[in-house]
Amino acid sequence: xxxxxxxRNTFWVFLLFVAAFLVACNAAGGxxxxxxxxxxxxxxxxxxxxESTPSVAEVEDVSSAEEPExxxxxxxxxxATPEEDISxxxxxxxxxxxxxxxxxxAEAAVENTAEPAIEEQxxxxxxxxxxxxxxETIEPIVEDGIFLQDDRPEDLRFVTxxxxxxxxxxxxxxxxxxxxxxxxxxxxxxxxxxxxxxxEAGSWLIGNEPVIVLEIYxxxxxxxxxxxxxxxxxxxxxxxxxxxVTFCPLCNSALVFDRRLDSExxxxxxxxxxxxxDLVMYDRTTESLWQQFTGEGIVxxxxxxxxxxxxxxxVSFDDFKEAFPTGMVLSQDTGFDRPYGINPYxxxxxxxxxxxxxxxxxxxxxxQDGRLPAAERVVTVSLADAGVDVAYPxxxxxxxxxxxxxxxxxxxxxxxxxxxxxxxxxxxxAFAEDVGATGxxxxxxxxxxxxxxxxxxxxxxxxxxxxxxxLGQATDGPLAGQTLKPLVHGDHFWFxxxxxxxxxxxxxx
Numbered sequence: 001x002x003x004x005x006x007x008r009n010t011f012w013v014f015l016l017f018v019a020a021f022l023v024a025c026n027a028a029g030g031x032x033x034x035x036x037x038x039x040x041x042x043x044x045x046x047x048x049x050x051e052s053t054p055s056v057a058e059v060e061d062v063s064s065a066e067e068p069e070x071x072x073x074x075x076x077x078x079x080a081t082p083e084e085d086i087s088x089x090x091x092x093x094x095x096x097x098x099x100x101x102x103x104x105x106a107e108a109a110v111e112n113t114a115e116p117a118i119e120e121q122x123x124x125x126x127x128x129x130x131x132x133x134x135x136e137t138i139e140p141i142v143e144d145g146i147f148l149q150d151d152r153p154e155d156l157r158f159v160t161x162x163x164x165x166x167x168x169x170x171x172x173x174x175x176x177x178x179x180x181x182x183x184x185x186x187x188x189x190x191x192x193x194x195x196x197x198x199x200e201a202g203s204w205l206i207g208n209e210p211v212i213v214l215e216i217y218x219x220x221x222x223x224x225x226x227x228x229x230x231x232x233x234x235x236x237x238x239x240x241x242x243x244x245v246t247f248c249p250l251c252n253s254a255l256v257f258d259r260r261l262d263s264e265x266x267x268x269x270x271x272x273x274x275x276x277x278d279l280v281m282y283d284r285t286t287e288s289l290w291q292q293f294t295g296e297g298i299v300x301x302x303x304x305x306x307x308x309x310x311x312x313x314x315v316s317f318d319d320f321k322e323a324f325p326t327g328m329v330l331s332q333d334t335g336f337d338r339p340y341g342i343n344p345y346x347x348x349x350x351x352x353x354x355x356x357x358x359x360x361x362x363x364x365x366x367x368q369d370g371r372l373p374a375a376e377r378v379v380t381v382s383l384a385d386a387g388v389d390v391a392y393p394x395x396x397x398x399x400x401x402x403x404x405x406x407x408x409x410x411x412x413x414x415x416x417x418x419x420x421x422x423x424x425x426x427x428x429x430a431f432a433e434d435v436g437a438t439g440x441x442x443x444x445x446x447x448x449x450x451x452x453x454x455x456x457x458x459x460x461x462x463x464x465x466x467x468x469x470x471l472g473q474a475t476d477g478p479l480a481g482q483t484l485k486p487l488v489h490g491d492h493f494w495f496x497x498x499x500x501x502x503x504x505x506x507x508x509x
Contacts, residue, residue, distance in 0.1 A: 146171060146304055155179070159272070165287040170299040172275070176365060180274040184282065187270040189233035194331040195221065198321050201329035204341070206430035207318035208421045210437075211329070212254045213471065214312045216241050220327040222320045223247075225254070225423040227330055229345070230338040232279055234330065235259065235267050243310060244268050246292050248279035249345050249424060250355070250363060251496035252377070254314045257295050257307040276499035277363040293500050311486040315437040315470055316420040323471045341429060348424040349375050349493070350433075361495050369498035371506060376494040379438045381487060382501065383408040389504040391497055396509045398436055401454035404443065405507065411443040412487065413452050415459055417470040438491055441472045441484035450484075 141148040150167040152160070152174045159179050160167075201224075205211075211222040216239030223234060228247035236243050244259040259266050266283040268290070273280040279292040288300025295307035320327060332340050347353040355362045359374045368374055378391040386408025394416070397403060403414040418436045426432035443450050450461040452468070459468045466477030472484035490497070498504065 144304070159183075163287055165282070165289065166300045169301065169303045171296070171303050172298050176275050177280065178274045178363060178365060180272055180363065182270070182272050184272045185269050186272055187230070187232055188336060189235060189269045190227075190231050190330075190334050191235045191267060192335070193234050193236050194333050195328040196331045198325065198327060198329060201317070201331075204332060205317050205329065207316060207321075208419055208434070209317050209341075209430055210314055210420050210423050211317050211320050212245060212247065212256070212312055212314055213320050213324070213327075214238055214243070214245065214256055214310065215324070216243070216310070220324040221330065222317065222324075222327055223330045224317070224340075225314075226341045226429050227332065227334065227338075228254070229343065229423055230336070230340065231334065232270055233268055233281065241310075244281075244307075245312075246279065246281070248292050248496075249348070250274070250277045250279070251293065252349070252424060252493045253278065253293055253490055253496060254312065255292060255295070255490060256310040256312040258310055259307065261302070261305055261307065274363055276365060276496065277361055278496055278500070291500075293496065309488040311488045313437070313439055313471055313486065314420075314491050315417075315439075318419065319417070319437060319470050323469060323473055343424060343427050343429050343432065345424050346427040349377075349422055349435075350425060351375065364495060364499065366499055368495050369502065371498070372494040374493065374495040377435060378492055378494050378497055379414060379440060380490045380492055380497050380501070380504070381407065381412065381440055383410055386410070389501040390507060391494070391501075391504050392507045393494075394436065394438070396507065397438065400509070402452045402459055403507065404451050407505070410487075411449055413441045413443040413450065413484065415439040415441070415452070415468070415470055415472075417459075437470050438489070439470050439472055440487045440489035442487060443484075445479070445482060445484060 140151075147170050148168055152167055156174055156177055156179075163184070201222075205224055205226070210225045212225070212228070214221050214223070219239035221236075221238055223245050225247060228234070228245070229249050232247055232249070234245040236245060242259045242265045244257050246256070247254045259268065264285070266285050268281045268283055271280045271282040271289055273289070275291060275298070276293070280298070281290040281292055282288065282300075283290065283302065286301040288297050288302035288305075290296065290302075290307065291298050295309060297303045297305040297307075317329075345353060345355070348356055351357060351359055356375060361368065361374055372378070372391075372393060377394040379394065379397060380389070380391050382389045388408035390405075390407050392403060392405075392414055397414060397416045398418070401416045403412075405412050405414065416436055416438055418434055420435060420437040421429055421432040422435045423429050423432070425435075443452070448463065450463055452459055452461050454460075459470075460466065460477075461468065461479070464478040466474045466479035466482075468484070469475050472486055474480050474482045
């Protein structure tokens with residue numbers, strides 16, 4: 001049926017074009033072409049039935065006559081090309097009329113076009129705009145440099161929920177404290193240390209291994225780092241002075257303090273917290289927190305208090321044996337089963353550890369000071385009375401072996417000697433890289449200022465020509481038997497020193 005309708009539509013379109021052409025020609029006075037036999041006069045309806053072809057005059061009559069409604073409808077669509085008309089018919093149904101369709105049905109079919117879409121109105125009620133009021137800033141309460149409120153973040157509260165620390169007193173922001181992983185006392189301090197002779201220690205302690213040397217009133221002791229890396233704190237009494245010997249592997253900081261404060265003696269343990277990657281200790285009396293790097297009470301009843309530093313040295317076991325042949329050595333009999341001699345932080349100081357990969361210190365909460373590489377070893381001195389902090393890079397000191405300097409009115413002699421292995425390099429400390437040892441001393445002896453130099457692999461003073469060892473002892477020459485006064489100093493990684501002493505002076509050669 002669609003095919004027959006298309007034939008009829010095509011016929012009417014053709015007839016319309018012919019009529020229009022003839023009218024145009026007549027108006028222009030041109031030749032009127034004949035269509036079919038001029039003697040045959042038929043109506044348009046008869047032409048549709050195919051009975052005969054009308055003459056030109058008859059076609060003119062048809063074109064001038066009033067067009068039927070069906071023709072008007074078809075004419076309205078005749079402006080489209082045949083291809084467009086056919087596609088329109090197939091897709092929309094316009095013009096799909098039955099053989100018996102009347103004029104009304106044709107009009108209805110043509111007018112059956114798609115109605116314009118009516119935009120739906122949203123029935124949702126718009127949410128009211130709520131004006132956010134700014135949060136009121138609570139000013140911290142500070143008295144004599146002590147913050148007087150407990151504003152711990154939630155993660156710190158969780159870690160310390162069963163502690164009896166007075167959290168309403170602190171000198172630092174609690175945001176600076178970070179859990180190091182182990183809980184409080186997860187790294188066990190040594191509280192009842194045992195000691196052995198140098199000969200006995202020689203069965204398990206190799207000559208190049210590092211030891212902390214402490215001498216008080218003739219009582220001389222060595223604390224091997226192969227033990228301290230696993231315990232970090234030793235509560236001891238040396239020369240009748242209660243002391244705390246500490247080592248933070250993450251900062252390479254070996255420091256010793258008097259553990260008395262206002263005539264009371266305190267015992268210390270590891271808190272499991274870190275600040276600037278450094279060990280945070282706690283005392284077991286008040287459970288106050290203490291910064292190992294500075295000896296300062298930072299949280300609790302004793303916040304703002306200061307432990308007294310004691311001068312010590314970090315040298316090789318061989319250097320200790322030579323200087324103090326009758327000295328005592330911390331025993332491996334600690335009461336704990338640990339693989340002493342094995343480094344639990346392999347590759348830490350060469351950036352081969354996940355904690356220091358690429359020179360990025362994972363547990364450091366602040367931006368690094370880029371003046372020196374993060375793990376550059378530095379010999380450091382803090383002259384509190386003069387307000388001066390100074391760092392001597394080992395990269396410089398190891399080249400010259402001796403530095404004569406004055407800072408804050410203090411004459412100093414800084415010594416270097418190779419032969420001490422790193423406790424934080426290779427997996428076995430005795431086989432690790434040689435990083436050397438240092439000593440820092442008052443350059444004045446019995447009223448005479450001495451100037452030192454390095455000659456023939458020996459440290460000598462220019463004034464008398466006496467020879468000196470890494471522990472400040474004159475071993476030969478006019479001053480043999482004399483000892484320089486040791487100054488409190490540290491052998492640290494640069495990043496840790498700079499974090500606590502950002503205004504430090506770096507020695508330039």
